[in-house]
Amino acid sequence: MKRVLFVTGTDTGVGKTTVSVALLAAWAKTGRVVRPLKPIETGMTDHTEGSDAARLAAAVGLRENDTMLWRFALPAAPESAAMAEGKRIDLGQLIAAIQQLPGENLLIEGAGGLLVPVAPGVVMADLAQALGARLLIVGRTQLGTINHTLLTLAESQRRGLPVCALILNRLGEAVGPQEADTAARIAAHGGVGPLGPFPFSRQQDPATLAALAAQHLPIDALFERAFLP
Numbered sequence: 001m002k003r004v005l006f007v008t009g010t011d012t013g014v015g016k017t018t019v020s021v022a023l024l025a026a027w028a029k030t031g032r033v034v035r036p037l038k039p040i041e042t043g044m045t046d047h048t049e050g051s052d053a054a055r056l057a058a059a060v061g062l063r064e065n066d067t068m069l070w071r072f073a074l075p076a077a078p079e080s081a082a083m084a085e086g087k088r089i090d091l092g093q094l095i096a097a098i099q100q101l102p103g104e105n106l107l108i109e110g111a112g113g114l115l116v117p118v119a120p121g122v123v124m125a126d127l128a129q130a131l132g133a134r135l136l137i138v139g140r141t142q143l144g145t146i147n148h149t150l151l152t153l154a155e156s157q158r159r160g161l162p163v164c165a166l167i168l169n170r171l172g173e174a175v176g177p178q179e180a181d182t183a184a185r186i187a188a189h190g191g192v193g194p195l196g197p198f199p200f201s202r203q204q205d206p207a208t209l210a211a212l213a214a215q216h217l218p219i220d221a222l223f224e225r226a227f228l229p
């Protein structure tokens with residue numbers, strides 16, 4: 001079995017890829033080998049640039065082809081996007097393909113959040129569970145994040161999915177007045193203290209993100225919590 005860190009979000013567009021690139025590049029800089037994968041990516045046509053798979057690959061010097069498996073054109077939940085092409089994602093096939101990848105430590109970016117439909121009767125959390133993964137939850141810092149984060153933590157706990165870390169990410173420059181207390185409320189009501197926040201950065205290249213990760217996140221402890229037995 002691989003050791004899998006499964007990156008999920010409290011929503012889509014919260015910074016799963018950005019935080020993943022930051023951690024991957026920071027770990028690579030300190031000689032730690034983690035292979036990224038975006039197993040299912042939707043909204044992908046032949047002309048789409050800047051895919052998640054490409055961003056993850058660039059963080060560790062791989063090629064986009066190394067970090068992708070299934071792709072669909074419709075920008076929708078994987079089950080819907082597959083259905084639109086007359087296909088159905090097979091969880092067993094997906095797991096088998098993942099187990100065949102080289103390397104021991106994998107960082108897998110899900111699509112959207114834990115309950116995003118993948119196939120009939122299958123949601124993203126089932127993929128994480130089938131892989132025996134530890135979860136990295138990424139949430140935004142903005143107003144509304146406490147509810148989304150607590151819902152994600154509650155579902156992780158209900159399924160017995162171990163939460164390795166929860167990272168809040170700044171998607172904008174503005175810092176709201178509610179932010180000062182957000183982490184404390186999430187810790188008190190959800191039992192997991194958020195790390196970060198990961199700062200807003202106009203520069204999104206791996207080197208800049210790696211430096212920010214080293215500055216704002218406990219990258220050594222995160223690696224150990226993610227991948228050590």
Ligand SMILES: Nc1ncnc2c1ncn2[C@@H]1O[C@H](COP(=O)(O)OP(=O)(O)O)[C@@H](O)[C@H]1O
Pocket residue numbers: 009011012013014015016017018019052169170171172198199200201202204
């Ligand atoms: N900390 C940040 N600073 C600046 N821009 C960010 C930050 N985090 C995310 N973004 C931008 O917000 C958008 C969504 O982030 P992304 O990492 O792709 O989210 P997800 O993978 O959860 O869908 C992207 O355009 C990304 O570059």
Ligand SMILES: [Mg+2]
Pocket residue numbers: 016017018052109
């Ligand atoms: Mg992404």
